[in-house]
Amino acid sequence: MPMEERDIPAAELEVLRALWRTGSGTVRDVLGELRRQGRHPAYTTVLTLLGRLEKRGHVTRSKEPAAHVYRPRTSRQRVARDRLDRLVRQLGEGQAAPLILELVQAHKLSVADIRQLRELLGRLE
Amino acid sequence: MPMEERDIPAAELEVLRALWRTGSGTVRDVLGELRRQGRHPAYTTVLTLLGRLEKRGHVTRSKEPAAHVYRPRTSRQRVARDRLDRLVRQLGEGQAAPLILELVQAHKLSVADIRQLRELLGRLE
């Protein structure tokens, strides 16, 4: 009775996010990006996390003369989609509408966002 | 440099969800509800999970003559809200709009849902 597929763990996601922002980079690059975000892990910690991400196929790496360069393989959209689906299943009891209402109410949307959303809904209806 | 507050772990959430559905119940009640959902943990597993949920304040229990009765203390809304916020921060880079669009597109909404949502957006605009 295996559990459902696991989410990318928090620390690994942090690293993957750094790669999304920079596009690609070496361990040292990623470390720098994490520092800019106020995190200060050891160099080898980042190395370990990138290794785990690679093992599960979330990043690839290519051997460059100097150091390995890592690139994201799993997109932000992909991860967001998975988490949203899980959220709908687990906390919305399969209904997306309540969560959408919650999101709309709790977060400030720009007028442009609202227009775009209304337009989309209009087409759906 | 402690990590951010942790989410309720998957197995514990499963148990909490059972309590949300039943309103309250004994370990055995929760076990029954989980079975209805197709899960088959051991009795003591459920006991352990309820204990952990209680330790973190997500459920309370009161001693009844027969067995302890557990009640949810953390609401579904609360958990949904926390996860959505986290999602917006981590995967939306602070912007809710892209996630909302994603949700609207990926899930079937009833006509009534769409109307309600459009109405809400109209007021916001």
Add this chain to the structure above:
DNA sequence: GACACTGTCCTACATGCGTAGTAGCATCAC
């Protein structure tokens, strides 16, 4: 070619989580 860097690999270790067994206390049925 010996040294200083820089990078990777391997190993480790504390804690969290998923899962459950066992012992012991309370209670019910006679």
Add this chain to the structure above:
DNA sequence: GTGATGCTACTACGCATGTAGGACAGTGTC
């Protein structure tokens, strides 16, 4: 009151995760 039942408390164990140290290898520099 004695056995059968049911409930809780305590303990355990393996794998995941967060974090990192130490060994070892490639490369540039005199």
